[in-house]
Amino acid sequence: MIVKLNLAKVNKNKNFNIGNGSRIAVIGGGPAGSFFAYFALGFAEQRGINIHIDIYEAKNFHVAGPAGCNRCGGIVSESLIQALSSDGIVLPANVVRRGIESYKLHMEQGATLIETPLKDQKIASMFRGFGPLGSENIDSVSFDNYLLELCQDKGVHTIYEKVSGLERNETGITVQTKTNSANYDLVVGSVGLNPRSFSLFKKVAPAFIPPETTRTYICEFKLGNELINQYFGNSMHVFLLNLKNIKFGALIPKGQYVTLVLLGKQITGEIVDSFLYSEAVQRCFPKGLDIDKIMPCQCFPGINIKNAHYAYSDRVVLIGDSASSKLYKNGIGAAYITAKAAAKTALFSGVSESDFKRHYQPECTRLNRDNAIGKFIFWVTTIIQRSSALKKGIFRMVVNEQQKVNDKRRMSSVLWDTFTGSAPYTDILRRVLHPATILLLLANTVNGIFKKPEKGTE
Secondary structure: OHHHHHHHHHHHHOOOOOOOOOEEEEEOOOHHHHHHHHHHHHHHHHHOOOOEEEEEOOOOOOOOOHHHOOOOOOEEOHHHHHHHHHOOOOOOOOOOOEEEOEEEEEEOOEEEEEEOOOOOOOEEEOOOOOOOOOOOOOOOOOHHHHHHHHHHHOOOEEEOOOEEEEEEEOOEEEEEEOOOEEEEOEEEEOOOOOHHHHHHHHHHOOOOEOOEEEEOEEEEEEOOHHHHHHHOOOEEEEEOOOOOOEEEEEEEEEOOEEEEEEEEOOOOHHHHHHHHOOHHHHOOOOOOOOHHHHOOEEEOOEEEEEOOEOOEEOOEEEOHHHOOOOOOOOHHHHHHHHHHHHHHHHHHOOOOHHHHHHHHHHHHHHHHHHHHHHHHHHHHHHHHHHOHHHHHHHHHHHHHHHHOOOOOOHHHHHHHHHHHOOOOHHHHHHHHOOHHHHHHHHHHHHHHHHOOOOOOOO
């Protein structure tokens, strides 16, 4: 017994490093998993070593509908597009279904168009899988599949099987599937918010505490290019309505489809109906259209609303939604940040628990602290949603900003970054609390009470 305890102590304090010939398993071929593999291979090349990476992925991103979908709104912010480009990842035209140049803000008080704060800033909409049920556009590629193939071109091996077990041994971690098992020096968890997968990782990372989640809603409407160009154009439609449990909703044009995303807490079918049949939403669609008949896909996916704890152990690290995400927005951006940090730690520092705690956890902590600011912002947003006077003030302020050329569009930029995920919540709050923003909002709120409402911009 004494010998075993001493050996355990030695193993616990041992440094594990990735070197020439090391084997890495990535469980999950979504953006976080692919980003990790991409960066790990790049860092290995910088070090002058050869490593082997297997990505385990049960989904087929070439298949339409749920079998090939990772259930996400599918928006990439302009800040992330620029970051990806600097790392050599340039999104091709057949991945981007539509470039979003503006968004239209809908309130009970009316609707107004908000242009991108800077002319060169755009956001991209795309499908995470091949597309909704019935999709036939063989010329298009899903975002997830593009990233996965990018890794395959760099030498990553993809195993299209579901992982059934993880076991720790003296030399590493064994990954088991229905047909095979293999040993690895490092196992990376990019498993989204899958409870079954979390239970597997608990066996090799006992201190791991999964993220807290809530249920949201996503569906697709098949309208066709002509109607989408006529009713939506290159704008994302964002709704700030006083409806139960909904923080905000968005209609996002993508090719022949429009994706609806509802973000909030524990979204139910009843809450979805209250949104879909609200006057503000109905105005966005052709009059008399039965939207229930053009909805090939819908789901109630979970989202990360509170980060995981101890998302790492010796030779094990979890990334993306499985560890830390961005509250109510830009999960792909968080996947990029956490995957790159984990890969950098593994290749340049080591893969022990202490290495990940020292070099990987700080990036997750930054995301988590920013999310705490985000929770405060959305708490304020809830108050605004319930206040007709405040919403009138915001509406007037945005309309006035959009009508002025070269004006400092304070509220417009705040709303743009809040709904598109283009800036950290900390930066957004700093701009909201700027004295000029507060004074202008108060002035417009008072004017909104005593004057006729502004007409929105189209």
